[in-house]
Amino acid sequence: MKVYEYKVKIKLKNDLQYYELPDKLSYFIDSTLGENEEFLKYHGNSHYKGYVHDFLYPIESNGIYQKNKIYTMRIRMIEEKLVQYLMGKLAFHETNEFIAIGGEIKIIPKRNIQQLYSITPVILKGPGQGYWRDWMTLEQFEKRLKDNLIKKYKFFTGNELDENFSLYNLIEFKNKVPVKVPYKNIRLLGDKVILEIADNKQAQELAYLALGVGLLENNSRGCGFVNFKYM
The missing domain is CATH 3.30.70.1890 (Alpha-Beta Plaits)
Incomplete structure (x- = not known):
């Protein structure tokens, strides 16, 4: 890839x-x-x-x-x-x-990635398109973030992935209030995040994939675009 x-x-x-x-x-x-x-x-x-x-x-x-x-x-x-x-x-x-x-x-270049950080807001859509913190826990958000990347990896590569791994060692939210993103006459609510990527094969594969397809949802609408720092 x-x-x-x-x-x-x-x-x-x-x-x-x-x-x-x-x-x-x-x-x-x-x-x-x-x-x-x-x-x-x-x-x-x-x-x-x-x-x-x-x-x-x-x-x-x-x-x-x-x-x-x-x-x-x-x-x-x-x-x-x-x-x-x-x-x-x-x-x-x-x-x-x-x-x-x-x-x-x-x-x-495909090299070990230390960090991913948001350029555009990361969007997780839910009931009524409300903000995720109103209806789910941080642990659920983190699981959805990881699961979304795993599904994309399987879809684009056709390969299975051992899902028992840590994607990152730390997640940091840079916004104090939800970030608004216009979408079809409404405003989606998202976040600017920093992920300190874990040093294992699966995490590195998914981090590289995230550069090309974005984190979470609405990526073809400009959401979830991340930049990176190499190790």
Whole structure:
């Protein structure tokens, strides 16, 4: 398995508020997938998606992203067919909000990972899409986080995994209150986390996978994008 990182340069046609970015950037990718019958079906299926993206940087401190300014969005992917398709299409794609003006690709080296940390909020959806702390314990959250990565690993690799291992030695929540993420006219509530990854084979495999598909849910909507520090 390889994790690809594609940096797309994007020029804004109009000013955008920060809270508009998740929907607009997801549509930017979705509309590219929609130009091909195979990838339109891929987009419409309910299975796990082999990619995750962040928002735009540099970050605007006032929350207003400026017309005619050029920003970068990172898309991480693990499916080579998807990589080839988006490389050929996305760098020249245009929507009502954005014009792409090129991109560059690299493979993230597979080395032992010490830490994963949130760039975009980690989302765990539950009853009524409420915040997880209102209906589950921290231990349940941690189990869901690990189980989600194990399921993704099995889905994308077709391999079984000995599930009796520690994924991380420490989890730290960086937010004092839930982080709001716009989604389909509502606000999902998530967290910014830091995970100190355990030094065992299974944990390292899942940590590397997380770079390419994100933590927990709504990854193709820009949630759960994490960066890393090597050991």
